[in-house]
Amino acid sequence: MLFMVNIEVSVPADMPQKDKDDLRTRENARAMELIGTKKMRRIWRIVGQVANFSVWEADTLEELHANIGSLPMYPYMKVSVTPLIEHPGAAAYAKAHGSMPPF
Amino acid sequence: MLFMVNIEVSVPADMPQKDKDDLRTRENARAMELIGTKKMRRIWRIVGQVANFSVWEADTLEELHANIGSLPMYPYMKVSVTPLIEHPGAAAYAKAHGSMPPF
Amino acid sequence: MLFMVNIEVSVPADMPQKDKDDLRTRENARAMELIGTKKMRRIWRIVGQVANFSVWEADTLEELHANIGSLPMYPYMKVSVTPLIEHPGAAAYAKAHGSMPPF
Amino acid sequence: MLFMVNIEVSVPADMPQKDKDDLRTRENARAMELIGTKKMRRIWRIVGQVANFSVWEADTLEELHANIGSLPMYPYMKVSVTPLIEHPGAAAYAKAHGSMPPF
Amino acid sequence: MLFMVNIEVSVPADMPQKDKDDLRTRENARAMELIGTKKMRRIWRIVGQVANFSVWEADTLEELHANIGSLPMYPYMKVSVTPLIEHPGAAAYAKAHGSMPPF
Amino acid sequence: MLFMVNIEVSVPADMPQKDKDDLRTRENARAMELIGTKKMRRIWRIVGQVANFSVWEADTLEELHANIGSLPMYPYMKVSVTPLIEHPGAAAYAKAHGSMPPF
């Protein structure tokens, strides 16, 4: 199953720089793990914002919730989750051509 | 360049069924073309809605605008476009592993 | 999997009464089928509104989308879907008592 | 009487971890009591958020208010309460089959 | 039980004047019945708008829903219902003085 | 003149309990005075929230503003004021029956 996840991050402006750096390091490390296990399939930064769109794969809703909650910045996030299915146009393409173009 | 595009479609409920079917056929045909030319990289239907999230690739903003506007359902759409860049976590993954896992 | 679905219905005020009655008959018949197959687990009318909260069960997101879209009033609906998991308090209760009280 | 209750929890990010843990323990203990007395009939966590949908039963509005206010996290909650009645489709099902499928 | 009900009315501007007058006559007649049976305890027009605040009494939520839905203008209304209980300050007053001042 | 007043109270969660208790005591005492002088004609607590609907009577707008501002919790309130007049249905009832049913 796929889900579109929109995340806005609001780390307090007065958090010590050292803590911010540490938080960022741990966030990126965890993101790499989630990418490596194909749970976070894609993640993009929204231009000009500390916010992201990401596409998550999950076998269960429990797994999805646990994975989002495992992000070190989770306490500072506003998260919305949108369930996705294949679009008819993409389905027609995949049927005609065997698969979607790699991305 | 990549862009997240959110589309809500509001075809009038009283449009004759034949016109709706025709519109849908042409919409999917155009979507297939945009997928084939790698301009619409991915598109997903939002569960329970006549709405979509899609990721578009474009060399120029003019090209992106023309491609979105070429969708036959465009006059019935509410569209928002969000510019995207690589997320630091994805960049770190790609650097460490050569590329993102195929998707 | 469980999903909370919020539906607001806006049947045009000028639809002939006969068509409204027919639509309502078919809507309730389809709801009964979805209840019988345990896909729509519960549905409640919101007091004072032509709107509902319903809890849906689905094995896949595709099934959920198809079931919501099978409602005869779907073209007149504004729908939002929220994925749900077990709440820790409910989990603790079920663990201690074997199951939740019947409802 | 049944009510849909939507709760968003915003515990301050800088609350000491020990206090957060204590608050959570007391919150779940109180939730178990409310489940056991059939006042909170069902509660689900919203995926990716510190938020819940719950269905409450109450003999009076005073009882409902007292029960919601008895949650230890109440000072950190944004709460909305929606009165519910039986949906015509569910009523028709229950009439035809004696009761709704257990849930 | 008491409920605050906020109603915005949007009768189509192009409805024939005769139909508007008839609708208004029936609306006021039904309001008088609901006042006489003490179901609609108070209703006020919002200054400058075709909108109202009203306080409804009901023994059950089903009764409240049926009464709101019995208003002839119901198909043209946007309705929100807020459950009310006694305020602590009013309770303290009533306890000290036997009852609230008549209103 | 009558006014519907909607008040949401946001006392800081970290205010010392003693100060909260004192504030509440003074708030209720002032509410009782305003009820006794028939300036706050009715006040109801919104179920599940620290919020109220209240109906205020005032000879002048200056009086209304001063009375609302005299509430000890005023610095923590979000207030909206809606001017009210008699509803045509209530007017018709009062004309036919001499007065509204006591409430």
Place this chain on the structure above:
Amino acid sequence: MLFMVNIEVSVPADMPQKDKDDLRTRENARAMELIGTKKMRRIWRIVGQVANFSVWEADTLEELHANIGSLPMYPYMKVSVTPLIEHPGAAAYAKAHGSMPPF
């Protein structure tokens, strides 16, 4: 008593030009009457919109409601009414100088 009134006008784009002109003529004639009787003390057009801010004087709320409702474009208006009192700074000025500068 003074009130700030914000009005947005939405005359249907497909209303025959002759009807629009007639409506506008009657609207301005009625506005002139309301200005002459000092009920509409000031009215300004919002730049770039078919919308206005106006300051109304009224002895009673009933009078205010009747005057707003007497505008020929009332069926096409979205209206909000905000009760106003003297600002402390203006009061201090008037006390020191006898009156506000004419405007």
Place this chain on the structure above:
Amino acid sequence: MLFMVNIEVSVPADMPQKDKDDLRTRENARAMELIGTKKMRRIWRIVGQVANFSVWEADTLEELHANIGSLPMYPYMKVSVTPLIEHPGAAAYAKAHGSMPPF
């Protein structure tokens, strides 16, 4: 040129009373100056709120910005500015009668 300015003030509840009093004194003194120079033509307090509507006159946009920013409470304000022109109804009145009634 005239502008409608809507200001909401949010002085922190925990600001020492002495600082609040001082701020208010300076705010009113500055308001009196702006009234005396006919830059702030009118200002009204919104009933029940720490908010205002005011009408400002300015020869240039730079002057308007400087004058708004000169208010001592500016760091605690949420401000919106709406450019105004003469309303056709007021123009017609002034043409017929020489001027608007004094206000």
Place this chain on the structure above:
Amino acid sequence: MLFMVNIEVSVPADMPQKDKDDLRTRENARAMELIGTKKMRRIWRIVGQVANFSVWEADTLEELHANIGSLPMYPYMKVSVTPLIEHPGAAAYAKAHGSMPPF
């Protein structure tokens, strides 16, 4: 004086194509005139939408209102106008370098 103008256009989907074409032709012709007279200094299409950002210059607010209202698509527009002044950073640049880089 400069103003940022945001325009969303909603031409009815069922307007005959010939009328749409004619409207568009007249819209662009009028835009060219406004550009030529340096009243509309810049206008950009928002990617993926029938909407624009434009920067207008005007000697008076009356002129600005008349120019916006002269656009043939005005009856189908939702318009917002934001007054602009020079930004301190741009002012500092212009002071140091004589002028802003041509654009």
Place this chain on the structure above:
Amino acid sequence: MLFMVNIEVSVPADMPQKDKDDLRTRENARAMELIGTKKMRRIWRIVGQVANFSVWEADTLEELHANIGSLPMYPYMKVSVTPLIEHPGAAAYAKAHGSMPPF
């Protein structure tokens, strides 16, 4: 490529004045650099607010994101980015006259 950027700045009211001044100095210095390199093509202050509209040029989305993020006040900003293309009316003007009037 061009982008409209809307920025609202919320520097904490309790930041020491010296820090505010320093931040402002560095902000303007960085703005001057971005203007000099033609990355920030134009920036205007919104009248009455600590907010701006600015037009940015960028060869890539990465460059745009880096440039916005390089502003010293970035941690205190709420930013929205809107991709822009040439408007048909401006294109027609430029074609007919060789270029847009200098601005």
